[in-house]
Amino acid sequence: MTKQCKACGKAFQSHPKVPTQTYCSSPKCQRERRRRWLEEKRQVDADYQGNEPQKIEQWRNDHPDR
Ligand SMILES: [Zn+2]
Numbered sequence: 001m002t003k004q005c006k007a008c009g010k011a012f013q014s015h016p017k018v019p020t021q022t023y024c025s026s027p028k029c030q031r032e033r034r035r036r037w038l039e040e041k042r043q044v045d046a047d048y049q050g051n052e053p054q055k056i057e058q059w060r061n062d063h064p065d066r
Contacts, residue, residue: 007032
């Protein structure tokens, strides 16, 4: 199935087993996908932690690779 990459806007073939794929396989776009996913995850974690800035900061310190 042909899809349009969310990052670069180019058409790409999504994997038949991954119909939700919205980014092409270019490393740059995969990085972008990961970055956006983590941003989303941070939001969720922030909500989970009750939006306490100190705890969010602590979480970031504990996960420097994210
Ligand atoms: Zn792309």
